[in-house]
Amino acid sequence: xxxxxxxxxxxxxxxxxxxxxxxxFVKGGKVxxxxxxxxxxxxxxxxxxxxxxxxxxxxxxVPWDAQVxxxxxxxxxxxxxxxxxxxxxxxxxxNMQNVPYVSVxxxxxxxxxxxxxxxxxxxxxxxxLPGNATLLGGIGMIVRPAGRTVEDMAVRTRTxxxxxxxxxxxxxxxxxxxxxxxxxxxxxxxxDFDRRKAEFDxxxxxxxxxxxxxWTEEYDRLKKPGIDLVQKKLKGWMYVPSSAxxxxxxxxxxxxxxxxxxxxxxxxxxxxxxxxxxxVVLDENLEYWTRDEETEAERKVCTAKVLADxxxxxxxxxxxxxxxxxxxxxxxxxxxxxxxxxVAIESLTxxxxxxxxxxxxxxxxxxxxxxxxxxxxxxxxxxxxxxxxVLLEGKVAYExxxxxxxxxxxxxxxxxxxxxxxTGNGGD
Amino acid sequence: MKAHTIACxxxxxxxxxxxxxxxxxKAARIWPAGGSPVEQGVLVVVGGxxxxxxxxxxxxxxxxxxxxxxxxxxxxxxxxxSWQRTGSPEDRNEQSSEVTPHMRAIDAWDPLxxxxxxxxxxxxxxxxxxxxxxxxxxxxxxVVKTTPASAPTTLLKDDVSxxxxxGAEPSMGNRAIRGGSVDSIYYRRPxxxxxxxxxxxxxxxxxxxxxxxxxxxGSPADPAMEVLVRALQGKVTVITTARAEQDIRTxxxxxxxxxxxxxIDEGVESHVMAEELAAAGATxxxxxxxxxxxxxxxxxxxxxxxxxTLSRLATAGVPFVVTTxxxxxALPLAQEAMFAVRFGLTPELALDAVTLRPARLLGVDxxxxxxxxxxxxxxxxxxxxxxxxxxxxxxxxxxxTRIQD
Numbered sequence: 001x002x003x004x005x006x007x008x009x010x011x012x013x014x015x016x017x018x019x020x021x022x023x024x025f026v027k028g029g030k031v032x033x034x035x036x037x038x039x040x041x042x043x044x045x046x047x048x049x050x051x052x053x054x055x056x057x058x059x060x061x062v063p064w065d066a067q068v069x070x071x072x073x074x075x076x077x078x079x080x081x082x083x084x085x086x087x088x089x090x091x092x093x094x095n096m097q098n099v100p101y102v103s104v105x106x107x108x109x110x111x112x113x114x115x116x117x118x119x120x121x122x123x124x125x126x127x128x129l130p131g132n133a134t135l136l137g138g139i140g141m142i143v144r145p146a147g148r149t150v151e152d153m154a155v156r157t158r159t160x161x162x163x164x165x166x167x168x169x170x171x172x173x174x175x176x177x178x179x180x181x182x183x184x185x186x187x188x189x190x191x192d193f194d195r196r197k198a199e200f201d202x203x204x205x206x207x208x209x210x211x212x213x214x215w216t217e218e219y220d221r222l223k224k225p226g227i228d229l230v231q232k233k234l235k236g237w238m239y240v241p242s243s244a245x246x247x248x249x250x251x252x253x254x255x256x257x258x259x260x261x262x263x264x265x266x267x268x269x270x271x272x273x274x275x276x277x278x279x280v281v282l283d284e285n286l287e288y289w290t291r292d293e294e295t296e297a298e299r300k301v302c303t304a305k306v307l308a309d310x311x312x313x314x315x316x317x318x319x320x321x322x323x324x325x326x327x328x329x330x331x332x333x334x335x336x337x338x339x340x341x342x343v344a345i346e347s348l349t350x351x352x353x354x355x356x357x358x359x360x361x362x363x364x365x366x367x368x369x370x371x372x373x374x375x376x377x378x379x380x381x382x383x384x385x386x387x388x389x390v391l392l393e394g395k396v397a398y399e400x401x402x403x404x405x406x407x408x409x410x411x412x413x414x415x416x417x418x419x420x421x422x423t424g425n426g427g428d
Numbered sequence: 429m430k431a432h433t434i435a436c437x438x439x440x441x442x443x444x445x446x447x448x449x450x451x452x453x454k455a456a457r458i459w460p461a462g463g464s465p466v467e468q469g470v471l472v473v474v475g476g477x478x479x480x481x482x483x484x485x486x487x488x489x490x491x492x493x494x495x496x497x498x499x500x501x502x503x504x505x506x507x508x509x510s511w512q513r514t515g516s517p518e519d520r521n522e523q524s525s526e527v528t529p530h531m532r533a534i535d536a537w538d539p540l541x542x543x544x545x546x547x548x549x550x551x552x553x554x555x556x557x558x559x560x561x562x563x564x565x566x567x568x569x570x571v572v573k574t575t576p577a578s579a580p581t582t583l584l585k586d587d588v589s590x591x592x593x594x595g596a597e598p599s600m601g602n603r604a605i606r607g608g609s610v611d612s613i614y615y616r617r618p619x620x621x622x623x624x625x626x627x628x629x630x631x632x633x634x635x636x637x638x639x640x641x642x643x644x645x646g647s648p649a650d651p652a653m654e655v656l657v658r659a660l661q662g663k664v665t666v667i668t669t670a671r672a673e674q675d676i677r678t679x680x681x682x683x684x685x686x687x688x689x690x691x692i693d694e695g696v697e698s699h700v701m702a703e704e705l706a707a708a709g710a711t712x713x714x715x716x717x718x719x720x721x722x723x724x725x726x727x728x729x730x731x732x733x734x735x736x737t738l739s740r741l742a743t744a745g746v747p748f749v750v751t752t753x754x755x756x757x758a759l760p761l762a763q764e765a766m767f768a769v770r771f772g773l774t775p776e777l778a779l780d781a782v783t784l785r786p787a788r789l790l791g792v793d794x795x796x797x798x799x800x801x802x803x804x805x806x807x808x809x810x811x812x813x814x815x816x817x818x819x820x821x822x823x824x825x826x827x828x829t830r831i832q833d
Contacts, residue, residue, distance in 0.1 A: 117721075289546065298542050300549070322757055323718050323767075332817030383770045383817050409720075409735040410771065 023047040024394050025062045026373060029071030032380070034078055034349045035364035044076060046371030049393035054365055069389065069396075075376040078365050079124025079390060080327050083315040083352035084237065084261050084281040088112035092131030094138065097168055098182050100161055100225035102138035104128045108150050113405075115153075118145035119398035120406060121327050122374035122387040123318070125155060125353070125362050130162040132239040132261075135178055137162035139225055140237065142356060144372075146397045156358060160235035160259065161225050163252075165245040176248050183256075186226040193219065232257045243269035250276060259355055261317075264288055267301050270310035279313030279351050284324045286316075286333045302337035304347070315352035316344075332381045345380070450474050450492040451828065454484075457813070458502040461783040461798035464776060471502055473805040476828035481799050501813050503779060504799050505553025505806030505826065506761045509786035510667075510693055510713050510751035513543040514557055521562035526598060526618060527631045529590060529655040531567030533557045539572070539582050548574040549833050550760030551808040551821040554584060554796045556786065559591050561669050561754065564598045564618065564627040566591040568655065568664070571790050573806070575826050588790050589665040590655060592682075592690070594675035595729040598624050625678055631656060632686045659688050665790060666690040667713070671731035673697040680708050691789055694753055696731035702744035711789045712746050714738060715753020718767040738781070739772035749789060750781040766815045775815050804828075 024046045031042030033054060043060035045053035053060050062068060086092040089107045108128060118126060129140035140160050143153040167175045197217075203209045219227055228234035239261045240249045246269035249260055253276060261281040265288070266273065273280055282303050289298050307314050316330050323329045327348055334344035353363030361370045371394035378385040390398035400406065451473045458469030460481055470486035472479040480486055488494060512520065519536045522528045537557055538544075547555065553574050559566035569589035575582050599618045618624045635656035641647060658664045668679035668690045676692055683690040691711040692698060698705055698712045705712055720733040734740075741748040750765050752758035759767075765778040773781070787797025795804050805828035812819045824831050 289542070291542065296542075298545055321719075321721050323759060323763075325721070329817060335818045336820055381818060383766045383815060409733075411734075411736055 022067050023052065023063075024067050024069065024371065024391070025060075026069045026071050026076055026375065026391070027057060027060075027062060029074045029076040029375060031076045031365060032345075033365040034345060035366050042076065044365055044371075044373060046373075046391070046394035049371055049395075051365060051367055051369050051371050054367060069375070069391075071375045071389075074388060075378060075380060075385075076365070077122070077374050077376060077380060078349050078363060078369075079372040079374045079392070080122050080348040081125040081315075081352040081356070081358075081362055082118075082123055082318060082348075083127050083259075083355050084317055085126050085128055086131050087114040087118070087126060087128060087320075089128065089131070093133040094130070097135035097137075097178070099134070099138055100136040100229070101222045102130070103158075104130060104138065104140050105150050105154075105157065108141075108143065108153070110148055110150060110153060115145035116405065117325065119390050120387060120400075120403060121318070121325070122376070122390060123327065124372040124374070124390065124392055124397075125356075125358070127159060127352075127356055129160070129237050132164045132166050132241070133168060134162060134164045135168070135175070136182055136226060136229075137164060142358065144392050144397075146392050146395075155361075156356070158234070159356065160237045161229050162239070163229075163236045163258075164239040164241075165248060166239055166241045166263075172244060176245070179248075179252070182226070183230060183252075186223060186230050189220070189223055190227060190230070193217075229256060235259055237261060239263070240266070242266060246272050262303075264303065266303060267306050270306050270312060273307065273312045274310045276312070279315055279355055280307070281315045281352075281355070282307070282317060282347075284317040284319035284330070286324075286330065287337065302333065302339075304334045304339050304344070305337040308339050308343055313351055314347050315355055316347045328381055328383070328385060332383075335381060341381070448475055449828070450479075450489050452488045452492045452494045453497060453502060453807075453809070454494065455497045455502045455809070456499045458799065459504075459776075459779050459814075460800065461504045461779055462800075469502065471799060471805075471807065473825075473828045476805055478799050478801055478803050478805050480801055497809060499812065500822065501810045501819075502799070503551070503808050503810065503814055504783045504797060505808055505824065506551050506765075506782045507554040507556070507786040507790075507792075507797055508547065508552050508751055508761050508782070509556045509749045509789055510715060510753045511547075511555040511557050512560060512754045513547070513752070513756075514538055514541045514555075517560055517562070520558075520560035520566075522559070522567065523562065526563055526627050527565045527652065528559075528563050528567050529565045529631070529659070530651040531559055531563075532570065532587060533559050533568060534570040534572075534583070534586055537570060537572060539574075539576070544574050545576075545833065547761070548824055548831060549821065551762050551810070551814070551824060552760075553806040553808070553824065553826050554787070554792070556589065556790055558589060558667070561591070561593040561597045562600070564593060564624050565631055565656075566593060569667070571792050573796075573826055574831075576831060584795065585790070585792050587655075587664065588792075589667050590659045591693075592628060592666060592668040592679070594624060594668060594670040594679050595621065595672060597669070597728070598627075621675075621678075625682065628682055629685075632660065632682075632688075635660060636686070660686060662689060667693050669693040671696040671729040673700050673731075675729060676701060676705070680704070680710065683708075683710075691749075693751075695748075696729075696733050696737070698746070698748075699734050699737040699740040702740050702746055705741070705746045706744045710746070711749060711785070712741055713749045713751050713753070713786075713789075714741075715751050716755035716758035716764055717750065717771060718759050718764055719755050719757055735771040737771075738768050738777075742773060742777055747785055747788075748781055749786045750778070751786070762810075762814045762819070762821070763817070766817060769815045775813070778815065 027043040031039040041057045088109045127142045130137035142156040147153040236256050236258045238258050241263035242265045264283040264285045287302050291298050319325045331344045350363040353359045373391045375389040388400045453471040457465050459465045468484040471481050522531045556571050558569035568587040570586050571584040572582050602619045604619050638653040639657050666688050670676040670679040670692050671694050693713045694715050695712040765782045768778040784797040787793035807825050808821050809823040810819045
């Protein structure tokens, strides 16, 4: 329950600092709501951080003195949601492997350019978790890419525990054994704790312990996240590096509440993942080549397409740099490989929002949700489209016209000052 | 291997069959390169060569097999002017000397390399395969087609270019001799930028002497010197890898000093000296524009990339070329050109930068690089405009023959 209290406290503090008293109207754009129909020339009204009205221009009244953001000729969409990221973490993995008690809250760097890039790319909600080179890796949290402190940025805290089946300098099976062992140790600890408490109660009842003496021992703080995991009070976010580990992950999913984050090469396990019945988070590299050992013929595989065909829902990840760090590129990669455009867009909006349990707040443009909007210069899947404006809970968090770093990269440099003529000595 | 051999034989059989075949391709749009696209275009191919290209009213010869491609788009086969993906870096970098102008990339050309197949599937039909950048003067490049395996049409033009490299890469790992036993080839020059440049000067000075001496005395040929003399005579395209501004200046200075012309490869900082490059008539090759980031990430040699590089070069009139370059993370060439469009280039220019311009640079534009009567019928059929990120190459034709991949 603690986490809800903390979350509520932070949310309350934020609504004071972030929420605008006045209503903001974003009007004139093509509104891609994701959850409902596309509205040409639509209006989105946001008050106190939440969307209050969405509709065609002729149905939503805009007061003459209202704060208006003109999106005429542009596309208005919900900001993207990342279900799994290590963005901004100074070092994403603790050296020790079994560290359920560490938290990304202590490693998120609000001044990191990662958050700048998020806004530039229209990302408005990020679930940050420890890295994959771990066993029980620590606690994650959901942040918005705006704010000077981690507290400012928090959307939800204590969102889950990172687990990883990625071999750590040993055999694959060894990692599975370690995972089993770590979970077993938690259960043994719990059993021992319960046994000792039962003994205490028994001795107290028998009068061997004074009646006024209370049982004061609490769970070991270092073990608490692991205990919450096995008691299904905390979700595990399990990294499953390849097809080979999927069976084990599905077995663990029977005893834990799990979200599955897959590595690049899961083609062969698509049908198994379909049995999982919940969407999985995909690796940022959506395309890769496989080689048939017999014929030597190569084939390009797209994870998103393979999973979509197998009926597995998915959320997309973004890379740390290069093309895969751009949402438009990731979406276009899905579509280029035959994934339905709607499914692609949902994989960066509604699907991750639901996986994170914040489907009521983010992921689509509909009444009651956060006023998290991005205004795009054109189609979200076109190479020539740029994010013009980002609103987070109704507040303008990014404007392309003020993005100095972007302008620096795109601007034509001044001609270099004239240099003295050739000073080379002409050989020796 | 078997599969490849069979593919080869089939390709050969098809090539023979294509000799007298007439095909007409109708597409929603044809980008011929070197000009504006043709809407509702028709491409006529006779005997593996382009016979005609034009709008819907283009005359289709009798007996032609007509392919109505619907909403598909046709471009010329793409030309990658800086291909460094075949084989391992060890295969492309001769380390026995810092100056190896007579090393020939064709000897390290493996048409069976999976990377070649990947390039072809992505619409690349011509590659400029060159020695790497670990030597100061690395050797001679070769222009090949991406036809399957060892089809006779693979080689387009041999020994077209000479690779010179500026900056830190040729001295990377080299160590100065400071006593003790010399137990590695890396105890050698050059160890600095200055040393790198000096190696070029020494080589070309010797070549100048050699040029005069051979004329006078008719002494036995020195293969390395022969290549350098050809470079001095302008008979081979000199390509100098120079990323940082200072290295680009040095490359131009050396060319000026010895009277040869050079193109600049991986010209990351060419944007700061676009006018000078235009005045020198130097072609600038820019590798993998998709790889640059807004935040952080400088290039090698400390060069600072800008997204505006290509439009800056375009404004100044520098003939630039887009390549995949030495970047292992480069996207397929068409998508690299798409990023150039994102960063401000017109689609026409971006297409030219991966077709006609590289063909011109390498002296093979009489055969490839654009769709014009008389040229090789190397073309790609795309699902939609190639600069749409959802586009896929649905068919690749070389010499009029569709390559089955």
